[in-house]
Amino acid sequence: MSNHQSIFSPRYFALSIGIILSVMAVGFEGLAVTTIAPSIAGDLNGIDLFGWIFSTYLLAQIIGTLVVGRIIDRQGPAAPFTFALLLFIAGLIVAATASDMWMMIVARAMQGLGAGAMMTCVYTAISLSYPDELRAKILGAFGTAYVLPSMLGPYVAGIIAEQWSWRFVFWGILPILIVSALLSLPAFRKLRAQGSQEGSGATATWMAVLLTIGTGIFLVGLGMLPKITGIVLVIAGLALMAQPLRKLLPRGTLTFRRGMPAILAARGLFFAAYISTQNFLVLALINVKGTTPAQAGLIVASAALSWCVFAYMQGRWDSADQGHGRNKRIVLGVLLLIVGFSIVFWIPAVTIGFAVIGQIIAGIGMGLAHPTSGAVAFAHTQADGAGETSANLQFADSFTPGVVIGIGGAILVVSQAAGMTMQSGLIVTMGFHLLLILMSLFASSRIALIRSISQE
Structure with missing residues (x-):
C-alpha cells in the first residue's frame, strides 16, 4: 500500500469520521460531567452520593469493556456496537430527565456500560478495517478526538449549566452520536467475526462482574482510609480483584x-x-x-x-x-x-x-x-x-x-x-x-x- 493512503480517503472516510465523532462524544460527556456534577448533586439533593456519579460509570465500564470483547470475537462488532450505542443514548436521556440521584446513578451505569462497549468495538473496527500502515494514523486521530474535549469540554459544559441547565449537556451529545451512527454503522455491518475465542463467555462475564465488585469495594475502602474499616475493605477488594485480573488479562x-x-x-x-x-x-x-x-x-x-x-x-x-x-x-x-x-x-x-x-x-x-x-x-x-x-x-x-x-x-x-x-x-x-x-x-x-x- 502507498504511504500516501489516507484514513480520509473514500474507502475509509465514513468510518473514520464516525469513529472520531463517537470518541469525541464519549470523551466530552465524561469530562463535562466533572464540571456539572456539583450542580447535579445539588439539584437532585444527593450530595451524599456525589462520588457515585463517577464510580458507577467506572465500574459499569469495566463490565462493558471486558464482556463485549469476547462477544465481538464470536459474533463480530456490528451488533454489539449498535446495542452499546443505543444503551449510551438511553443513559443520556435518563440522565437528562433524572428526577432524583438514584435515577442519575442508574443513568451513569447505562452510560458506563455503553461507553466501555462502544470504545472496544471502535478499537476492533480499527484492527479489522485499516491496514497496519494506517493504524498509527487512525489511532492518532482517535487519541486527538478523545483529548480535544479536555480543552473545551469542561468550559463549554460550565457555560451551558450556568446559562441554561446541566440537563442540556446530556441532550446536546445526542446529535453527535446520531451522526456517528449514520456514518459508521454501515461499515461495522460489513465486518465479520474472524473466528471464535476458546473458553466460556459466561466465565469471562462472571470474572468481569467479580472484578467490578472487587474494584467497588477497593475504592470504597480507599475513601475510608486511614480508618480500620477502610483498611479491611481495601484488602478484601484486592483479594477479589486478583483472580479476575489474572484470568481476563493476557498471562x-x-x-x-x-x-x-x-x-x-x-x-x-x-x-x-x-x-x-x-x-x-x-x-x-x-x-x-x-x-x-x-x-x-x-x-x-x-x-x-x-x-x-x-x-x-x-x-x-x-x-x-x-x-x-x-x-x-x-x-x-x-x-x-x-x-x-x-x-x-x-x-x-x-x-x-x-x-x-x-x-x-x-x-x-x-x-x-x-x-x-x-x-x-x-x-x-x-x-x-x-x-x-x-x-x-x-x-x-x-x-x-x-x-x-x-x-x-x-x-x-x-x-x-x-x-x-x-x-x-x-x-x-x-x-x-x-x-x-x-x-x-x-x-x-x-x-x-x-x-x-x-x-x-
Whole structure:
C-alpha cells in the first residue's frame, strides 16, 4: 500500500469520521460531567452520593469493556456496537430527565456500560478495517478526538449549566452520536467475526462482574482510609480483584512478561499516571498556588494541545519508517513523560510557568506513546483475537486510571491525617505517579521482541 493512503480517503472516510465523532462524544460527556456534577448533586439533593456519579460509570465500564470483547470475537462488532450505542443514548436521556440521584446513578451505569462497549468495538473496527500502515494514523486521530474535549469540554459544559441547565449537556451529545451512527454503522455491518475465542463467555462475564465488585469495594475502602474499616475493605477488594485480573488479562501482564503483556502493562501504567496527575495538578494549582479554575484548566489544556500535535506527527513518522521505529517512539514517549512529571512533581513549591512546561513535555510523551502502543498491539493480534485485544486496550485506558486516581486520593487523605500540609501531601501523591511512570519505562523496555509487521 502507498504511504500516501489516507484514513480520509473514500474507502475509509465514513468510518473514520464516525469513529472520531463517537470518541469525541464519549470523551466530552465524561469530562463535562466533572464540571456539572456539583450542580447535579445539588439539584437532585444527593450530595451524599456525589462520588457515585463517577464510580458507577467506572465500574459499569469495566463490565462493558471486558464482556463485549469476547462477544465481538464470536459474533463480530456490528451488533454489539449498535446495542452499546443505543444503551449510551438511553443513559443520556435518563440522565437528562433524572428526577432524583438514584435515577442519575442508574443513568451513569447505562452510560458506563455503553461507553466501555462502544470504545472496544471502535478499537476492533480499527484492527479489522485499516491496514497496519494506517493504524498509527487512525489511532492518532482517535487519541486527538478523545483529548480535544479536555480543552473545551469542561468550559463549554460550565457555560451551558450556568446559562441554561446541566440537563442540556446530556441532550446536546445526542446529535453527535446520531451522526456517528449514520456514518459508521454501515461499515461495522460489513465486518465479520474472524473466528471464535476458546473458553466460556459466561466465565469471562462472571470474572468481569467479580472484578467490578472487587474494584467497588477497593475504592470504597480507599475513601475510608486511614480508618480500620477502610483498611479491611481495601484488602478484601484486592483479594477479589486478583483472580479476575489474572484470568481476563493476557498471562504475564502483571509481571511485565515480554511481548503483548508488557505493552498492555506499560500502556496502563503511563496512561493512568498521566490522567491521575492531571486531576491532582488542578487541585495543586487551585488550592496551593491560588489560581482560578479557569486558569488551571488552561494550564492542563497545554498538555492536550501538545498531545494532539505529536499524535498527528507520530502517524507521519510511522509511514516514513514503515513502523520500524514504533518501539523507540514508545520508550521515548515514556521518557518524556518522566521528564514532564519530574517537573510537575514540584509544582506545589515552584512557579506556574514550570507547570506549563511540564504539561507540554508530558503531552508530547503521550502523543508519541499512546497511539503507537495501540498500533503495536494490533500489529501482533490475530484476526480472531481483535475483540479481546481491543477490550484489553480499552481496559488499560479506563480501569487503571480510575484505580490510580482512587489510590492518589487515599495517599493525600492519609498524608493529611498524619499531619502533613496539603502541599506536602500533593508532592507525595505526585511522587506516586512518577513511580508508576518509572515502572512503565521498565515494562516498555520489555516489548523489544515486538517488531513491525507492516510489510508482511
